[in-house]
Amino acid sequence: MSERDGGFAVYFAKRSNAMRGTAYLLCGDWHRAEDLVQTSFVKLYRVWRRVAKEPARDAYLRKIILRTFLDETRRGFFHREEVRGEPVDVAAPNPGSTEDQLVLLRALTRVPPKQRAVLVLRFWEDMSVEDTAKAMRCSEGTVKSQSARGLQTLRALVPELELTI
Amino acid sequence: MTEHDLKRALRDAMATTQAPPPMSEVRVLEAAKTAQKHRRAALAGAASAVAVVAIAVTAVVLPGREGDAVSPGGGPPATSSATDSPTTTGTPSTTGAGSEDTETSWPNGQTDRTASSGPRYDRGVSLDELVEEIVPEGYATPTDLTASEGFALRYHQAQFRDYVNGDPNGDQVWEYYASLPVTKDGGAGTVFVMVVTPGDGGLSGEGCAFADVLWDEASACEDVTVGDGTVGLATGAEGSAFSQWAGYRHADGTVVYVAQALVDNRSGLTPLAQLPFTQDQLATLATDPRFHLD
Numbered sequence: 001m002s003e004r005d006g007g008f009a010v011y012f013a014k015r016s017n018a019m020r021g022t023a024y025l026l027c028g029d030w031h032r033a034e035d036l037v038q039t040s041f042v043k044l045y046r047v048w049r050r051v052a053k054e055p056a057r058d059a060y061l062r063k064i065i066l067r068t069f070l071d072e073t074r075r076g077f078f079h080r081e082e083v084r085g086e087p088v089d090v091a092a093p094n095p096g097s098t099e100d101q102l103v104l105l106r107a108l109t110r111v112p113p114k115q116r117a118v119l120v121l122r123f124w125e126d127m128s129v130e131d132t133a134k135a136m137r138c139s140e141g142t143v144k145s146q147s148a149r150g151l152q153t154l155r156a157l158v159p160e161l162e163l164t165i
Numbered sequence: 166m167t168e169h170d171l172k173r174a175l176r177d178a179m180a181t182t183q184a185p186p187p188m189s190e191v192r193v194l195e196a197a198k199t200a201q202k203h204r205r206a207a208l209a210g211a212a213s214a215v216a217v218v219a220i221a222v223t224a225v226v227l228p229g230r231e232g233d234a235v236s237p238g239g240g241p242p243a244t245s246s247a248t249d250s251p252t253t254t255g256t257p258s259t260t261g262a263g264s265e266d267t268e269t270s271w272p273n274g275q276t277d278r279t280a281s282s283g284p285r286y287d288r289g290v291s292l293d294e295l296v297e298e299i300v301p302e303g304y305a306t307p308t309d310l311t312a313s314e315g316f317a318l319r320y321h322q323a324q325f326r327d328y329v330n331g332d333p334n335g336d337q338v339w340e341y342y343a344s345l346p347v348t349k350d351g352g353a354g355t356v357f358v359m360v361v362t363p364g365d366g367g368l369s370g371e372g373c374a375f376a377d378v379l380w381d382e383a384s385a386c387e388d389v390t391v392g393d394g395t396v397g398l399a400t401g402a403e404g405s406a407f408s409q410w411a412g413y414r415h416a417d418g419t420v421v422y423v424a425q426a427l428v429d430n431r432s433g434l435t436p437l438a439q440l441p442f443t444q445d446q447l448a449t450l451a452t453d454p455r456f457h458l459d
Contacts, residue, residue, distance in 0.1 A: 005194055012190040020188065021179055030185050038193050045197030074331035101178035114367065123172045124179075137278065139324060139340075141380045148382035149367065151171065 004048055012041055019061050025120045026069045028109030040064040063135055066117055073113040107157040115150035118143055272325055272337050280323040285339060288458050289323035293343040295455055296358050301441050304347040312431035318346040329364035338364040341458055346429055347441055353434035355426040356441060360458045363418030373397035376412025379422050381405040389448050396448040408440060413451035423450045
């Protein structure tokens with residue numbers, strides 16, 4: 001195995017799980033999340049030597065995962081689900097239960113893609129407004145608006161969660 | 166649900182979600198190498214095709230060479246033609262780490278989302294001038310106030326927001342805004358106007374249906390009627406950039422926000438004693454046809 005392939009394999013082993021988690025929160029499906037992660041790592045391999053530092057590699061992967069997700073959503077690759085102003089069609093969760101947490105993840109998939117992407121970057125990846133704006137290629141104001149809208153949508157989808165988390 | 170709540174809830178939810186087994190690095194490495202092999206082959210194929218075209222062109226257009234059994238690399242002009250061809254095809258470079266198939270391309274030859282010249286930029290300038298016109302008498306609109314970070318507090322911008330329905334061949338959605346510090350009796354606040362051209366799917370409905378968020382979520386929002394239209398009149402929550410704002414959607418989908426803030430924290434000055442506009446004035450301004458920009 002070449003030095004490049006070795007370094008790539010080590011980096012993959014270290015970061016693929018975290019990236020898959022982010023991808024899963026974006027698309028709500030583990031298989032699709034793995035496809036997004038694989039696509040992103042394949043692209044990273046192409047520019048491996050140019051993106052030499054680990055933080056830059058992380059940022060690069062996040063960017064590709066995000067843009068591939070948004071691009072595929074735009075093209076209708078993912079099943080488009082309409083956001084409804086009513087709770088998701090599931091039984092009311094027991095406070096603090098695993099079921100409760102799954103309801104949140106299911107509700108997240110019903111938040112419009114751009115709002116969802118902002119929520120995931122800001123509150124899962126802990127990215128700043130500025131960095132999120134760069135990744136989303138939009139203004140910081142738009143990030144703030146999408147974030148507020150996303151929270152609003154989640155609250156409307158799962159009113160029970162407001163009481164329990 | 167606050168931002169902090171969501172952060173914690175996401176962590177809890179992901180901790181209890183059953184993830185599949187870890188992905189195989191061997192499989193991904195193989196996929197990466199195969200993709201690279203295909204890419205190299207495709208690039209080599211494209212280069213050959215360009216070279217063939219260049220040779221054909223050279224054979225046809227070079228005078229005095231007709232019927233001459235010249236090899237492709239026979240003379241300087243042919244060599245030059247062959248090497249120049251790829252650069253004149255307009256094919257975007259694919260060598261940069263940032264150039265990815267999935268990126269939205271900026272319109273009109275821009276290198277980023279902000280228009281720094283041309284008609285879009287000019288609309289941003291005109292919006293700044295228009296906002297200056299509407300500021301009530303007695304308030305000054307200084308151009309020399311700066312934030313502690315050094316940037317001017319008065320600014321305007323025209324920026325590409327997105328393609329309508331994400332179609333790069335379709336219409337574009339643009340956002341224009343102008344932010345003016347307004348001062349009176351030693352205090353400073355802000356008047357801000359933002360216009361979004363039709364086609365932004367995230368801004369739907371009328372009045373508070375879309376106007377309850379302008380960067381931050383409103384603490385309260387009320388629909389009011391101005392003429393035949395509905396305006397969302399919002400009050401900013403504590404810590405919001407704006408104290409009040411009004412949002413109006415024109416019949417063609419153009420959205421206008423007019424906002425005001427009692428305080429501009431970045432100026433280092435004390436707050437205004439009073440907001441420049443009454444709520445009625447703010448709502449009426451949002452429907453002002455002068456702010457209908459395309």
